[in-house]
Amino acid sequence: MKDIQAVKGAAHQNLKHDSAVKQVQGRADYTDDIAEPIGTLHAYLGVSNVTHGKILSMDLSRVRQAPGVVTVLTAEDVPGVNDVSPTGRHDEPVFPTEKVEFHGQPMFAVIADTRDAARRAAELADVDYEVLPHVLDPVGAEKAGMPLVTDPLKLERGDVEAGFAAATHRISGQMTVGGQDHMYLEGHIAFAIPGEDDDVIVHCSTQHPSEAQHMVAHVLGVPNNAVVVNVRRMGGGFGGKESQMNLFCAVAALGAKKLNRPVKIRPDRDQDMTATGKRHDFVIDYDLGFDEDGRIQVVDSKFAARCGYSSDLSGPVTDRALFHADNAYYYPNVRLTSRPQKTNTVSNTAFRGFGGPQGAVAAERMIEEIAFALGKDPLEIRKANFYGDETDGRNVTPYHQTVEDNVIGRIVDELEDSADYQARRKAILEHNAKGGVIRRGIALTPVKFGISFTATWFNQAGALVHVYNDGSIHLNHGGTEMGQGLNTKIAQVVAEAFQVDFDRIKITKTTTEKVPNTSATAASSGADLNGLAALDAVEQIKARLVAFAVESRGVTEDAVEFRPNHLRIGDETIAFDTFIKEAYMARVQLSAAGFYKTPKIHWDRASGTGRPFYYYAYGASCSEVAIDTLTGEYRIERTDILHDVGRSLNPILDKGQVEGAFVQGMGWLTTEELWWDDAGRLRTHAPSTYKIPLASDRPRVFNVDLADWSENREMTIKRSKAVGEPPFVLGVSVLEALSMAVASVNDYRTCPRLEAPATPERVLMAVERLRTQG
Structure with a gap:
């Protein structure tokens, strides 16, 4: 009998990133690499050139008449709710209607035959403002009475006044800590393809596919099940693609559904940096x-x-x-x-x-x-x-x-x-x-x-694992890959659980079609949540395989053992793919959806x-x-x-x-x-x-x-x-x-x-x- 070798690439081993070679060779696909169907159009944002002001009038006739322009999207083109606020405060319009509140705020979107045509046309808007006073820093905002929330958090323990009274030394001071731009290699991008009825598929670079799905549905006025969001990988995220992608997904989807043609939006670096948020200073x-x-x-x-x-x-x-x-x-x-x-x-x-x-x-x-x-x-x-x-x-x-x-x-x-x-x-x-x-x-x-x-409800995750009848394995989970190696780690977990080589695992794009209601890949929780969800799915499949082995071989459960690329069933050793084929022929379910929620936490x-x-x-x-x-x-x-x-x-x-x-x-x-x-x-x-x-x-x-x-x-x-x-x-x-x-x-x-x-x-x-x- 052939010697059984150790499993290659299981958990706790140094294994190269699954996309590393493709990334170095330029073969790793990102959203901008997706082949564009015939008729694809391109969007670009028209933005405010004042920092704070009432919109008195906005004449877009020159924009609409510019070469290559197909249409211009404004707030009037939003069939659902004109808002992409991730917290439900309804204070972040897709396009403003009454006033602009920062320099570079998106006001409309141009849809044109080419990205260059859309970009040039976006500069032609004639907007008349009543300029209002603006505040740029937190100290000035506090003096002006501009709190963002009415219920700021306070953490308190012990007796502060008594503590100061008893302290030998006392020092007070003030420190300014600056913000930070995400500066990812891949900027924001969304590519929407319309389907029949209310359907639309959005390919994008987001850390939170479910939120993008919900925001697009919200803006279009359709149920969540009409929107599919796909993410193969991102060229960096760092948190900047947790909520900031909502606007771009919404604009692409609005254009695609209005015109019934694919629409892609990819701002240049300057607009990306001026129109999207940073680290808080x-x-x-x-x-x-x-x-x-x-x-x-x-x-x-x-x-x-x-x-x-x-x-x-x-x-x-x-x-x-x-x-x-x-x-x-x-x-x-x-x-x-x-x-x-x-x-x-x-x-x-x-x-x-x-x-x-x-x-x-x-x-x-x-x-x-x-x-x-x-x-x-x-x-x-x-x-x-x-x-x-x-x-x-x-x-x-x-x-x-x-x-x-x-x-x-x-x-x-x-x-x-x-x-x-x-x-x-x-x-x-x-x-x-x-x-x-x-x-x-x-x-x-x-x-x-x-x-x-x-936010306790985000501490949950789902995963989907298929074992095909040739013994190959398909892994899908709710986390997103932004270069950190999440897919590699979770595939290692699956490989170790099944006791098969890493190469047997096919890691597929994150999509709301397979795993619903996902949490953002954020808070350092990607591997914790999605790894245990994937493991839950694997354990369900393994339990069915063990039950089949017990039934078909007449052995007890403890006589069944998953070994490297094989199973030991009593005195018999059988190759993993051979046994999987047997299980399939015996109509054993070889697919499972896993789920995990973090225990103990409360707030x-x-x-x-x-x-x-x-x-x-x-x-x-x-x-x-x-x-x-x-x-x-x-x-x-x-x-x-x-x-x-x-x-x-x-x-x-x-x-x-x-x-x-x-x-x-x-x-x-x-x-x-x-x-x-x-x-x-x-x-x-x-x-x-x-x-x-x-x-x-x-x-x-x-x-x-x-x-x-x-x-x-x-x-x-x-x-x-x-x-x-x-x-x-x-x-x-x-x-x-x-x-x-x-x-x-x-x-x-x-x-x-x-x-x-x-x-x-x-x-x-x-x-x-x-x-x-x-």
């Missing part, structure tokens, strides 16, 4: 009390956010900022208040971390303040404030969830040792003490990140209490920088990372996620500056004016390790942990290291209070400010 006020050892006794902090003109996802984003305002630290007495503000800017949206990184940055600023005030190493202050356990009672969050899986102490201790932090910090202090133009800094920062959607927003997170992911990074005190320019000399992903489903993919998240987080805090002029125009709207990190910006030495001893205490898929968002916060170590380098110019007597992003200009200004203070 925050202005954070903090007031804290602490003792002589640097232990925090009380925190009172307020988080004002620039949300843009509509609600979008700003409510939950600003909520999550509060959930992570503790980062890895215990606050005995705490009050955290959210203050989301409406502004005349594009509506900000989800971005990797979903507000969590902004909260964590505030926590690290407070640690830094304490360290400078007491003249201590910030790492010493961090360790003094880490969450504890049930033995010391220092394990309850501001939202009253008990931290049960705390490993941050071990993570930090191991990284401190492997990165040789203490010796390097000593050498840096000695280097800076000599003076000179080049100053150095080092910082080791932690992350504790909660995993689950705080009462009104009281600010509950268990919003199933578990926490932990990590730490140590970064060393060098700055030029004459120019403010800097470089990252070295970064060491130790990150906790539980028992990794695919270590090499997880390492890639950690590396990418760190670099993206580093970019957010250093070079990626969004800038609006006084007229409300976004000036950083292209790669020429908006600087993401380049290959040359990465750390010169970059060491990334996974905590291979970790295993999730909760029953997640294969005891793994989420990896998409938590390592983004590791970039904070760069900001903190820059702060140390800047502080050296006045012998570390003053906290530099660097704003983020800490561009070279801001670093130089901080250096000059501290030199002036002496």
Whole structure:
């Protein structure tokens, strides 16, 4: 008998991304690669050229008469509801009817024979406005009385007033944390193909196919079952394609159904950046009390956010900022208040971390303040404030969830040792003490990140698994592939469960036709939710196969075992595909729909209490920088990372996620500056004016390790942990290291209070400010 080899590509193995070779060779299909049927038309948006104003008149006659134009879509062409708000607040029209609320707001769409013709025609509109005052920043919005919501979240525990009364030291300050553009390789795109009756198929680049389906149906005035949304893969998402794709899907579908012809819309990069939302920027006020050892006794902090003109996802984003305002630290007495503000800017949206990184940055600023005030190493202050356990009672969050899986102490201790932090910090202090133009800094920062959607109903997933009669397997699930390797991981789970090789699994596009009511691939939950849904489907099929084996061979259930590409049934060993053929001939059902919902979680927003997170992911990074005190320019000399992903489903993919998240987080805090002029125009709207990190910006030495001893205490898929968002916060170590380098110019007597992003200009200004203070 042929030897039975081990299963290739099962869970916990290093397996290359299933699309990697195709992507490198240019053979991976994206929405823009779909062959266009004869008669395909192209759409482009016409946008506002004022920041805030009443629409007095809009003459589109020149647009309609332009060469190649077939039709122009306005609010009058919406047969259903003129709204694509993801939260149901009805404050985000497809096309405005009375006023525009940010510069670049879509007002109409041109449908033409070619994209170029549509783009040129969109510039010909004659619009008359009554210009109104505008507000661009959260502080100005707060002064103008423009809160976005009337029920901002407050998290409170302990007695804040008593805490301040008892505190030995007290510091207050304010920090500005900038926003960030998603800057994906593939921008927004939607391609709608009309069908009979109410039907329409929409191919698009979205993280949330079901929401796009619901929004298109909502706008068209048809039931959800008339709309099919397909997503094969995305060229990056990062949260920007969770809700922002709604508009483009709606416009393409409107045009397709009106004209009964396929319609594609793909804005250029400039319009993509001006018309779609960003990471929320925050202005954070903090007031804290602490003792002589640097232990925090009380925190009172307020988080004002620039949300843009509509609600979008700003409510939950600003909520999550509060959930992570503790980062890895215990606050005995705490009050955290959210203050989301409406502004005349594009509506900000989800971005990797979903507000969590902004909260964590505030926590690290407070640690830094304490360290400078007491003249201590910030790492010493961090360790003094880490969450504890049930033995010391220092394990309850501001939202009253008990931290049960705390490993941050071990993570930090191991990284401190492997990165040789203490010796390097000593050498840096000695280097800076000599003076000179080049100053150095080092910082080791932690992350504790909660995993689950705080909107509890999103913590569910479905999957569909078919085993065909030749033994090949078809896998479909509700998650979307945006380059993170989700499909590869879930196929590994299926392969291991069936004990077959990975190559036997066919991973197909995400489509609302196969798995309904999906949740967004967001909140780092893609593998957790969809992996367990797929496993549920596999276990159903396996149970039927075992029952068939028992019936056909006259053995007991424990005599049936799935082995690599075979089954052992009593004394018989039979190839998997041979047995599948037998089962098919015996009319055994070889298909199953799986389902999973996250257990244990609950959240009462009104009281600010509950268990919003199933578990926490932990990590730490140590970064060393060098700055030029004459120019403010800097470089990252070295970064060491130790990150906790539980028992990794695919270590090499997880390492890639950690590396990418760190670099993206580093970019957010250093070079990626969004800038609006006084007229409300976004000036950083292209790669020429908006600087993401380049290959040359990465750390010169970059060491990334996974905590291979970790295993999730909760029953997640294969005891793994989420990896998409938590390592983004590791970039904070760069900001903190820059702060140390800047502080050296006045012998570390003053906290530099660097704003983020800490561009070279801001670093130089901080250096000059501290030199002036002496």
